[in-house]
Amino acid sequence: MFYHIVQPAYWSTLEEATPYTPETFAAEGFIHLSTQEQVAGVLERYYAGVRPLLLLHLDETRFSAPLRYEASTGGELFPHLYGPLNRDAIVQIETLPEV
Template sequence: MLYHIVKPAYWYQCQPDEAYVPETFAEEGFIHLSTREQVAGVLERYYSGIRPLIALHLDESLLTAELRYEPSTNGELFPHLYGPLNRDAIVSTEEL
């Protein structure tokens, strides 16, 4: 299972019948994802004091875009999705 964190205002404005792309996709060229073990650190580093948030729970085996694990913060390998997130890979959402 992989995870993507998104602000509710952005998530709820996205069309539910279209592939998801975050606000930073055009600028960065990929979607930031996390493993279960990485979520707490991502929340602390990038979303401290920001609530509510939504965690998208993703089934890695259903992703249709290219997935790469690449070095990021402190050389830790993070999953990056190089294309839109197909909605059928989102198995659940969780408000944080």
């Protein structure tokens, strides 16, 4: 299982029938994902004080795009999806609690 964080304001602008790409996809060429163990650190580093947020729970066996682990600036390996996220890979959408 992998996870992706998205702001509801952006999520709500997307059509349900189309594959998901985050706002940064055109510039970066991939989708940032996290393992369960990495989610808390990502929230702390990049989303401190930012709410509301959605946490997409993703079944990697359903990905139609290639997945690669790549080192972050701190050297930790993070999963990156190199293509749009097919909607059938999203198995749950969790609203994260307020901080």
